[in-house]
Amino acid sequence: MVSSQISLRKKIALELFRKYRKNTAAVHSLDYIFWECTLRCNLNCLHCGSDCKKEASIPDMPVDDFIGAIDDVTGIVEPNKTMIVFTGGEPLLRTDLEICGKMLYDRGFPWGMVSNGLQFTEQRLVSLMHAGLRAVTISLDGLEKTHNWLRNNPHSFEKAVQAIGLLAKTNDVKFDVVTCVNERSFAELVEIKHLIVSRGVKQWRGFTIFPIGRAKQNPELQLSPLNFKKTFDFIASERKTGEIKINYGCEGFLGGYESEVRDNLFFCRAGINVASVLIDGSISACPNLRDNFTQGNIYNDSFKATWQNKYAKFRNRDWLKTGECENCEFFRYCEGNGLHLRDEKTGELLFCHLNRIKEGERVIAENRL
Amino acid sequence: MRLQLIQGFQNVPERNMIIFNSRKQFNIQHLNIAKMSSEIKKRWFTIQNKSISYILSFLGIGSAVIFNGCMYGSPAVEYGTPHANFMVTGKVTTEAGVEIGQIKVTMQNESIKSDTDGKYNIGVSDFPKDQEYTIRFVDEDGQQNGGEFAALDTVVKFTDPKFENGDGDWFSGTTSKTVNVKLRKKN
Numbered sequence: 001m002v003s004s005q006i007s008l009r010k011k012i013a014l015e016l017f018r019k020y021r022k023n024t025a026a027v028h029s030l031d032y033i034f035w036e037c038t039l040r041c042n043l044n045c046l047h048c049g050s051d052c053k054k055e056a057s058i059p060d061m062p063v064d065d066f067i068g069a070i071d072d073v074t075g076i077v078e079p080n081k082t083m084i085v086f087t088g089g090e091p092l093l094r095t096d097l098e099i100c101g102k103m104l105y106d107r108g109f110p111w112g113m114v115s116n117g118l119q120f121t122e123q124r125l126v127s128l129m130h131a132g133l134r135a136v137t138i139s140l141d142g143l144e145k146t147h148n149w150l151r152n153n154p155h156s157f158e159k160a161v162q163a164i165g166l167l168a169k170t171n172d173v174k175f176d177v178v179t180c181v182n183e184r185s186f187a188e189l190v191e192i193k194h195l196i197v198s199r200g201v202k203q204w205r206g207f208t209i210f211p212i213g214r215a216k217q218n219p220e221l222q223l224s225p226l227n228f229k230k231t232f233d234f235i236a237s238e239r240k241t242g243e244i245k246i247n248y249g250c251e252g253f254l255g256g257y258e259s260e261v262r263d264n265l266f267f268c269r270a271g272i273n274v275a276s277v278l279i280d281g282s283i284s285a286c287p288n289l290r291d292n293f294t295q296g297n298i299y300n301d302s303f304k305a306t307w308q309n310k311y312a313k314f315r316n317r318d319w320l321k322t323g324e325c326e327n328c329e330f331f332r333y334c335e336g337n338g339l340h341l342r343d344e345k346t347g348e349l350l351f352c353h354l355n356r357i358k359e360g361e362r363v364i365a366e367n368r369l
Numbered sequence: 370m371r372l373q374l375i376q377g378f379q380n381v382p383e384r385n386m387i388i389f390n391s392r393k394q395f396n397i398q399h400l401n402i403a404k405m406s407s408e409i410k411k412r413w414f415t416i417q418n419k420s421i422s423y424i425l426s427f428l429g430i431g432s433a434v435i436f437n438g439c440m441y442g443s444p445a446v447e448y449g450t451p452h453a454n455f456m457v458t459g460k461v462t463t464e465a466g467v468e469i470g471q472i473k474v475t476m477q478n479e480s481i482k483s484d485t486d487g488k489y490n491i492g493v494s495d496f497p498k499d500q501e502y503t504i505r506f507v508d509e510d511g512q513q514n515g516g517e518f519a520a521l522d523t524v525v526k527f528t529d530p531k532f533e534n535g536d537g538d539w540f541s542g543t544t545s546k547t548v549n550v551k552l553r554k555k556n
Contacts, residue, residue: 010430011429013425015423017421019421020418023417023418027411080495080498108498204478
C-alpha cells in the first residue's frame, strides 16, 4: 500500500468526513471523560508519557472533588452515554476506586480504566465490577523480554498476561490490549498476536511511541521509518484475516492507509468530545494535553461552564496550519494531527505520521534501485 | 382575581411576553431565543451527521464515525454497560379499529412489521433507568393491507421502570409497555 495513493471512493469519504468533523465540533457534546486519578505508579516505564513516579509529588485527587466536577456537568451530558476512564499513573494503586466507581455507577455513568496489570487480581476485579467497572485496557508491549525491558520490571509481562487471562474469562467486562510498537516489539508482532489470541483477546490496539514524556529522551523507542510503514502494512493485513479485531490508535492522518488500519477515519476528538480532569484539577482534553492546553481547573472553575465556553483552540484548528502543516495538501483531512503531538508551549508539530510513512516508502524505493 | 390574572399571564405564550414585560425580561427572552437557535443548529448538525454516516456506510466506510476511545482510553461505551430490555408491544389499527398488518415499526435501530392482526412487539437494550423512545409507524406498502396510512411518531416513556428476570448482575431484566396506535388514512 502507498500512503499518497487515495482512491476516489476514499477521497469522497474524506471530504464528507470533513463536514462531519466540523458539525461535531459545533455540537461539542461531551462523551468521554478521563480522570487522572493518581500519578503514583508501580512501574517506571521507559516510554511513560505521564512522567509518573512511585511517590508522586502531587497527591491523589480526593474522590469527592472529582465527583463534584462530574455532578457539575451532569446537566449537559447523557450519563449512560458518557464514558469515564480512570487513568494515571496506575489507577489500581488507589484503594478507593470502588468508592468512586460506585458513585459514578449510581449516577448512571459507565466507567473503565487503563492498567498495567501488575496489581490486577481476581478479587480486585470482582470488587471493581461490583462498583460498576465496564471496560479495561491492559498494556502489553511485547513478548516477555521486550515488555519487561520497556516496563522496566521483571514481573510486568507475567502480570499483564495474567490480567488478560482473568479478563478474558469474565463476561461482563469488555477489554482490549494496547501495544506500543517499538523497534523491539515490531519484530514480535506476529507472536504477540498468537499469544493474545490464545489467551482469548478479541480486540487489540496498536500505538507507536511518540516523543513526549520520557520517550522524548529515548530515541531508540521510536520505530525506524521503514518499520513504521511496515507496522501499518501488518495491521492492514491482519484486519483482512479477521483473526483478531485490530486497530491502530487514534492518532495521525495516514493517507492511503485511512480506513485500512482502523475502523474510523482520523479525527482527533480532544476538546471536541473528550475532556480530562488532571491530577491537580486542571481541566483539559486528553490526559497528555497539559500546560497551554489547560482550559480551567475544577478547584476554581465550573467544569460545565469550561466545557461550554472554552475549548476554542480545540474546536477550530486553523491555527495549526503552520510549519510543515502550512503547505500540506492533506491538512484539510488531518487538521494538524492529534493535539498531543503538538508542543504544549509552542504548538509546534512534533511528529507527522504521514511523513514518517513516506520516509519508509522512500527507503523501500531506494533499496529497489 | 389577582390570582386569576397571574395564572392567565403565565399562560401567555412565551414570545408574547416580550411585548408585555420589562426591558430586563425582554433581554432574558431574547437570550432564550438565541439559545433556542443554537439548539436548533446543533440538532441540524446532528441530523446532517447521521446522513453523512449513512453515505459513508454506502461507500463501505461505515465505521468512520465510530468513536473507539482515545489515546490510552478504554473501549467505548457501547462495549457494554449495565443493561435492560425495554419492550413495547401493542396493536396497530385504523381509526375505526380495524387491524393493519405490515406496518413498519421502528424503535431506535430496531424495526419489525406488524402481523396480520396488527400486533407488534419491539424492544431495545439500554441502560436500566428512566428512558424515552420515539416509536415510528410507517405504511410502506401503499394501498395494500387496508389502504395507505399516514406515518405516526409516538413517544413512549419508561418512568421508574420495574425490571423482571434479571440475572442478578449486569442484566437488570425486561420491562415492557403496551402502546396501541390508530393510523389515519391518507386522503
